[in-house]
């Protein structure tokens with residue numbers, strides 16, 4: 001059974017951030033992630049995670065105003081200085097939080113120059129932080145318009161071209177389904193590169209149950225392929241977080 005993490009940017013938002021940790025623990029999660037913790041006090045977050053025995057699994061490199069805006073700079077030609085400053089900030093936060101992964105966000109860009117910038121920036125980051133685990137995540141452009149990394153085959157090509165041992169795939173089954181139409185087949189093709197998995201229902205990005213993705217089958221597929229990382233619940237609760245937690249029983 002995969003270890004489950006709660007994305008606290010999406011779940012338990014009925015509560016203040018530091019109280020979401022205890023709620024996640026009560027619900028049965030053993031890890032947490034926060035997309036952009038840059039306007040929060042790492043000491044309080046670390047204390048809350050430790051108090052509940054939760055692993056801090058992942059955070060993202062910052063968007064322009066630390067807590068929101070277009071997603072990332074890694075693929076923006078000419079954005080190298082900003083990318084490097086932001087990456088160092090993410091590295092510092094990840095260190096303070098004890099985060100297992102840093103998701104390096106590509107940003108909105110297109111074309112061969114963007115591809116080269118992404119590869120150059122990721123290569124720099126991989127060498128800058130050889131002990132860190134870095135992730136890239138293909139995302140569907142209906143949710144993230146213009147996002148550079150919108151294709152799993154492109155992500156695989158880029159990972160191969162960089163060839164760094166400390167960069168892998170953040171496999172978000174919701175995006176996989178929206179991009180390819182078949183999240184399970186996409187896992188069969190690309191799951192070997194995954195270091196972190198996220199889940200949500202399609203359509204709607206609500207609870208991972210009863211939609212276009214057969215999640216019990218997806219979890220069986222993860223187990224059969226030997227995936228031993230976290231699976232993070234990154235969905236928008238249809239009503240309240242607590243009311244929607246029944247899916248935990250279906251995949252357990």
Ligand SMILES: O=C(O)[C@@H](O)C(=O)CO
Pocket residue numbers: 035060071103137139172175198234
């Ligand atoms: O899938 C998503 O939206 C997130 O995992 C993310 O990192 C984009 O901010």
Ligand SMILES: [Mg+2]
Pocket residue numbers: 137172198234
């Ligand atoms: Mg995701």
